[in-house]
Amino acid sequence: MNAPERIWNHQQRNRAARLERVRLQLGADLTGKILPAARAGDLLHAVLECGDRVCLEGNNQKQADFLGKTLAALDPLRINQLHMLQSVLALPEHLDVFENGIASKLDFSFSGPQAARLARLVSSRKIDIGAIHTYLELFGRYFVDLTPRVSLIAAEAADRHGNLYTGPNTEDTPAIVEATAFKSGIVIVQVNRIMDVLPRVDIPADWVDYVIEAPTPYYIEPLFTRDPALISEIQVLMAMMAIKGIYAEYQVERLNHGIGFDTAAIELLLPTYAASLGLRGKIARHWALNPHPALIPAIEAGFVESVHSFGSELGMEPYISARPDVFFVGPDGSMRSNRALCQAAGHYACDMFIGSTLQIDLQGNSSTATLGRIAGFGGAPNMGADARGRRHASPAWLKAGRQAGEGRNRMPRGQKLVVQIVETFREHMQPAFVEKLDAWELAEQAGMALPPVMIYGDDVTHILTEEGIANLLLCRTDEEREQAIRGVAGYTPVGMARDHRMVENLRDRGIVQRPEDLGIDKRLATRDLLAAKNMKDLVRASGGLYMPPERFRNW
Amino acid sequence: MNAPERIWNHQQRNRAARLERVRLQLGADLTGKILPAARAGDLLHAVLECGDRVCLEGNNQKQADFLGKTLAALDPLRINQLHMLQSVLALPEHLDVFENGIASKLDFSFSGPQAARLARLVSSRKIDIGAIHTYLELFGRYFVDLTPRVSLIAAEAADRHGNLYTGPNTEDTPAIVEATAFKSGIVIVQVNRIMDVLPRVDIPADWVDYVIEAPTPYYIEPLFTRDPALISEIQVLMAMMAIKGIYAEYQVERLNHGIGFDTAAIELLLPTYAASLGLRGKIARHWALNPHPALIPAIEAGFVESVHSFGSELGMEPYISARPDVFFVGPDGSMRSNRALCQAAGHYACDMFIGSTLQIDLQGNSSTATLGRIAGFGGAPNMGADARGRRHASPAWLKAGRQAGEGRNRMPRGQKLVVQIVETFREHMQPAFVEKLDAWELAEQAGMALPPVMIYGDDVTHILTEEGIANLLLCRTDEEREQAIRGVAGYTPVGMARDHRMVENLRDRGIVQRPEDLGIDKRLATRDLLAAKNMKDLVRASGGLYMPPERFRNW
Structure with a gap:
């Protein structure tokens, strides 16, 4: 031997x-x-x-x-x-x-x-x-x-x-x-x-x-900075639906946001719309998140108890140092980030991931892979996957698990909320909903073993568009799932091909929810709801501590 | 603001x-x-x-x-x-x-x-x-x-x-x-x-x-030391089935083993039985594992390329220091362990987890929770869960995913192999297979939100007993799954209640495999196959570098 x-x-x-x-x-x-x-x-x-x-x-x-x-x-x-x-x-x-x-x-x-x-x-x-x-x-x-x-x-x-x-x-x-x-x-x-x-x-x-x-x-690179001036009223409406239809509904206390204007809008509606619903201290208390400047007003309003970060964000350093009760800050006064540990926290200690994508198919699979581009996914597959090794309970996780299990003969368990938030049409009028993901063709072109999917459909719990929310947890068949997705796909070809009677039936059952079903008055969805309307407002909200990089300043 | x-x-x-x-x-x-x-x-x-x-x-x-x-x-x-x-x-x-x-x-x-x-x-x-x-x-x-x-x-x-x-x-x-x-x-x-x-x-x-x-x-505590003298011939047989029916079948190169004699037997059969099948360099090359002494013969035989560890193991220190090509060793010559990073590696960079349990139900849910004891699960839920955020391919992962997806209308994806290895009866003739887990009653007693399940049935891909292997990936209905489990549950009440015709049908389809179906001669399943038969053999295999704690020495 x-x-x-x-x-x-x-x-x-x-x-x-x-x-x-x-x-x-x-x-x-x-x-x-x-x-x-x-x-x-x-x-x-x-x-x-x-x-x-x-x-x-x-x-x-x-x-x-x-x-x-x-x-x-x-x-x-x-x-x-x-x-x-x-x-x-x-x-x-x-x-x-x-x-x-x-x-x-x-x-x-x-x-x-x-x-x-x-x-x-x-x-x-x-x-x-x-x-x-x-x-x-x-x-x-x-x-x-x-x-x-x-x-x-x-x-x-x-x-x-x-x-x-x-x-x-x-x-x-x-x-x-x-x-x-x-x-x-x-x-x-x-x-x-x-x-x-x-x-x-x-x-x-x-x-x-x-x-x-x-x-x-x-x-x-200041990757997580989004100028509030560029947030549209459609995004404000979607943020209202997210807050009332998902954050409040599931009591989401621990979460991660993807990058983008959709989630920046949610961050900026916490101190206004969410506060008006009496949600301060009840939702969005603990975050696994880079220090998004758009989170400043929610921090100042006392919504946010803690933020652990993958990395920092340019210009946020003095603000972070002045808010050590919220951020992880060392004895030297500067922040500690750690991507490996924050990804572990995002996977196992958060109840929700919400982020955007480029394409969603009829099973709810989503991908940012498009032809001629091999982009990869960063942290999304980890944050946007049900953490099946998780064992501790929370109201949000238990409720999602109950909805997924209702009427099914299975061991009761919890489930992570994984929300895809997209407008039905993205730039250049490209539909976000497709019959077949570009990922299939890309996989063939590049000789990949599998189509490059960012988040698999069976991990997605909700799809949110300007037309409404599809709750995939409550769907019981592939057909219901498909119609729920078509039911929020607006005027895209996928949306136009919906079975109207079936979608109305899903709406009766609360699987598809329109803004009016959620008691949301669309007329209130204006930029006035944003706690900061531009970069200068963010600086002001920070008490002058946030110092945006040059390219975000026009003053 | x-x-x-x-x-x-x-x-x-x-x-x-x-x-x-x-x-x-x-x-x-x-x-x-x-x-x-x-x-x-x-x-x-x-x-x-x-x-x-x-x-x-x-x-x-x-x-x-x-x-x-x-x-x-x-x-x-x-x-x-x-x-x-x-x-x-x-x-x-x-x-x-x-x-x-x-x-x-x-x-x-x-x-x-x-x-x-x-x-x-x-x-x-x-x-x-x-x-x-x-x-x-x-x-x-x-x-x-x-x-x-x-x-x-x-x-x-x-x-x-x-x-x-x-x-x-x-x-x-x-x-x-x-x-x-x-x-x-x-x-x-x-x-x-x-x-x-x-x-x-x-x-x-x-x-x-x-x-x-x-x-x-x-x-x-020397938690991971198992004396080879206590390994039974039943465990040798089960180890042969694991190696031929799973490790070789799926080309499992990266893996984690649970604690116990069942997996120690597999470790000790690598340089003998697995080598005789020509599997050196083809299976079990990379490990996320504590330095199990039972792994020494496989390391010496050149089976093992790398081992990253959650923690160390008492008595293994000099051996580890002398094998820096295999273990993670610092410039000072001593090992570096890190439970957080090794658990991340076990979750995302391993193709298989194999471990034992106390009870398995008819859906394949397993638990070590028994009445009057609140034990917890340690690392098993993390290692023994499909890593749904994983995106890199390997032959083992692709094959498991293909088997799970066959005939199903779903996006192709890979899947982690999660194997439960148990004898049908454990100590005191307690059956390992039960109609209902004790976890249900324990949850009620202790006011838990959910029954404490160690590994959920839908994450388990194989159940291996002395009677054979049940491949749950290939089951298409709850009934097939139940009969596949009954079909390897031996003379336990659960096993006795099998539908014999259906189990034979599952056997024809390769869902249930007996040793003879795998071409394993049960007569060869003797302790002679163990690369080390006692602690002294392990010390010898290590060239005298392994120094077992007192309690494991009778010389």
Whole structure:
């Protein structure tokens, strides 16, 4: 049984060899773990080996952009066939590494801004996609079968020992670094500055190999900022339906909102419409959410008790620091975010996910995949899935489970509320409801094993449009489900093809609800209901603490 | 909108007041953050306030037992109504705090050894149970609506600044400390020793308030050690069926095993039976698993490529350190475990969970809850649930999904394999198969909202007994499912009540498979197939590196 000749520390030996190469080639420029930015390319040439699994920190907001650019500029004759692991493909250099022949394989979660170029690179065989993941799933694989050999990370600051301060934008860093450092991998960090004493230590120096002060601060995207001026009255009406027909109906206390104007409208109606319904302290108390500026009025109105965040949001830092009863804030006064733990919280400790999508089919499957674009889904599949491992009860979860189980011979259980909120027509009059998702054709084009569905129909509990709410929990047959969906699909071809008698029957049974069925006066659905009507109102609501990025300011 | 008079830092002020109380009462004995053990009770009296949410680190293995004992000995006139948050109730003092009137409410995940006493305390109204959770769910709530005000933690060592070394038994510590430290809570740690220089830093000193060198090292339980001498030939037969009928059939490469002799038998058959089937390198390559000693022969035989762990296992430390290609090992040479991240990996990056249970009903629902005992479920609900947010494909996951979808009008998707492996009769001839779970009556007795089910029937894909395998994925009606379960339930009343003709029909369709249907010769199912037959064999297989705890040694 014993194989005494077998070597059991290949990874440690290989790590030592890489560190030794760096010492020989760059030792003169190294001060402890710190290397000048000018030597970054040489460092990567010395550390990397062909075929390495490399995790480049490119996530929802913060980007290790300097290291990404450096990677893209390496010599493909020396370094090639890299297998890139990445939460998000956001920057052009994330695809340059493939175009330049340095990397060939990709496992990722989201590629919004680069989705079209990614599709082109896949079809020209420059990129072999391993799989598209939800964030927490990708992190999980870092500890199982996709452990990074080298990780390229971004932090706010390092001290001279190599301890890191990631501050409000901690995001994916702890999960990536832990997987790499404890499997004899190599962790390289770009920091905005080197400090003598850090405000706090977020990553211990023991877990870090090399630190580079980048020529410019890392790039960061204000992804969750929505200007209230752009919210339409249709969105106000939908927000009213959401609040009265779902939040109040199920007593939703713990939740997550997707990105978008639909959910921003809900956030801005909490202190006005929801307060007028007497819902303060009864709904929307605890959040797993990035610090959305649109949430400021609800926080100020005392609606919000706590917010734990995946990442931060540009311009919200001073406001967050001044509201430590609400946000997770360190002893240094800045926020702590953590995408892995917040995704776990969103999955297991929230009663509702509400978000938007591009296409919904007749079974309620939804997808943001459209032809010619490989976009991925980010956190939505994790937040928008029933957490079947959940065991603690709450009124919202029990009620949803009761509705799903009524008349069925099954073990009673709870269920997560998963709401898709969409206008029946999106931009350019594209219908949001379709007979067949584009995902089918995309799967065929890109050779995927399954059509890329963001949220599966059997996890969706409600579909909300300007026409009304379809409660899929109460549907008992595939046909009822289909007609409930057609019944809120408005003037789209899918909506026009409804069986009117059956939809009216579903309405009698409360499966389809119109604004008037909910006692909502459509005439009140005006922008006057918004607690903030523009960016300046948000700043005012924050007492001047919120400082929107330049592009959101017209004053 | 603005409420300038409102205070937004209650938590920070309250924290400062607690720290000030400590300074006034114990300042003379404090050296930085370090306090002598003799003052531990005074520290808790000074820090705690009535009604506090207190997280006591009591998890699967490592216990903050000194702090737990100190807590149980506080003056209930001064400190009472505490709300305890705990992964595991393992030690008597965990219940003493309730019996002594110090705590009154409990949110937890598992109480195996204390299950009967817990039930008594609940029925005498000494304990109000918030809810029973799966581990990751409880951690998630720490960031949403159950954030600890004070956490009592165990670590291997601290340095004089308060940096912590948690070593191989890191387990729940990072999740608990992060939730507490970044919401202005207070973190108190018992350590086995104070060192000048730590082997590595696992928790930065910034996150820690007080450190106490405990009079004795923290208690730790070798929970995952199973003596191969106690494995029966029935278990060998079941392990053969698991390997040939499930692992090989679905090409299961990434998996988690529950605790028990059934799965230990599988581990010990990998280098013998599975190797004889040519399965090395094809199955069981990547694990989310504690370092089970029974896995040593499979590791030595080159079956196992990687193991990421929730926690460590007593006696395995030198072996783990010598196998860094397999385990997650830090630069200091000791393992890194992390229960939160390993549970995420088990949920999202594994294709199979296989574990045992006490009772299974006719729908396949299983529970370890029995009358008079409130046990909880630990990690099983999370590992044993279909991960509906998962999006990456693997052969095992696609095949399970195809089988579940065959002939159904639904969007194609994958599915996790969830296998329940049980002998038809457990100890004292109690049948494992029942018409109705004890969980129903227990729920009524204890006033639970739902019967405490460990794994729901619709998440179970296979039930494996000594009589055969029931593949529930292929069942198309409730009746087929019921008969498939009866068809492997042996001579239990549930098994005897089978419809023989229907079971034979299910067998023809491959839904029920007997050993002979799988081409397994029952005569080969002897203990000779075990790669190690006793503890000494395990030690030998490890090259003398594994050092079993005293109680497992008879030499």
